[in-house]
Amino acid sequence: MEPIVEIQNITKVFKKINAVSDLSFSIHKGDVYGFLGQNGAGKSTTMRMLLGLIFPDSGRIIINGQEFNNGKRHLLRHIGAIIERPDMYGYLSGWDNLKIFAALTDRSIPATRLHAVLEQVGLKGREKDKVKTYSYGMKQRLGIAIALVHEPDLLILDEPTNGLDPQGIADIRELIRSLSRDHGKTVLVSSHLLHEIEQVATRMLVLHKGKKIAEGMLSDLLNPNEMLVQVGVIPA
Numbered sequence: 001m002e003p004i005v006e007i008q009n010i011t012k013v014f015k016k017i018n019a020v021s022d023l024s025f026s027i028h029k030g031d032v033y034g035f036l037g038q039n040g041a042g043k044s045t046t047m048r049m050l051l052g053l054i055f056p057d058s059g060r061i062i063i064n065g066q067e068f069n070n071g072k073r074h075l076l077r078h079i080g081a082i083i084e085r086p087d088m089y090g091y092l093s094g095w096d097n098l099k100i101f102a103a104l105t106d107r108s109i110p111a112t113r114l115h116a117v118l119e120q121v122g123l124k125g126r127e128k129d130k131v132k133t134y135s136y137g138m139k140q141r142l143g144i145a146i147a148l149v150h151e152p153d154l155l156i157l158d159e160p161t162n163g164l165d166p167q168g169i170a171d172i173r174e175l176i177r178s179l180s181r182d183h184g185k186t187v188l189v190s191s192h193l194l195h196e197i198e199q200v201a202t203r204m205l206v207l208h209k210g211k212k213i214a215e216g217m218l219s220d221l222l223n224p225n226e227m228l229v230q231v232g233v234i235p236a
């Protein structure tokens, strides 16, 4: 089966920093693909390239079989992301926020679709409440609903557990699991720490200083695990 996203040997250099070096990987339908690495490993830079916010200096990004470049921005409709949290309108309801953000790309999203994504992220019943009454985790869910509203083939979540307490982290984990298991979503999720995503990721890639140092299923990565301790994704 053709991958949804295929990254071939991409490199991105900022001034003299090799943010991403010769990185290759593929994400297939149904994967929950974990992207692991410490601060500065190159996770966000890779995700930003996948979203066309910046472009690689070399290498190719292929989305659903087509090479992605500046002239092919329509391919981005296959990808939904919360990479930089949307600034939501606190005095408006969750429903209104969802409608406003959905309309930025498509004005004709039917109400049934909005209800469906609220259901998927577990916000059904709270959509009439003002967003300022939402917890941080609920805002995260609404951000995910906004990313899902156009039915992307791939959902990108950049460190969705950042800043959450243990319960919030468990909730996001369960949400990712349910999006994958119950709604067939394909997800790319990044984290600093293995334990935050090991229970949900079907495959994982470990990035260190812009380079891929390991990839595979959990059992492949843990055997042996010294390297994961060395690069900080397992606490020493």
Ligand code: ATP
Pocket: 014, 015, 017, 018, 019, 037, 038, 039, 040, 041, 042, 043, 044, 045, 046
């Ligand atoms: P974090 O978990 O802190 O977000 P990350 O794995 O997402 O880390 P990146 O943000 O991709 O890492 O950063 C990779 C490297 O590229 C870092 O050394 C960072 O300082 C550098 N970098 C990223 N964006 C820029 C930029 N716009 N200009 C200069 N350097 C940058």
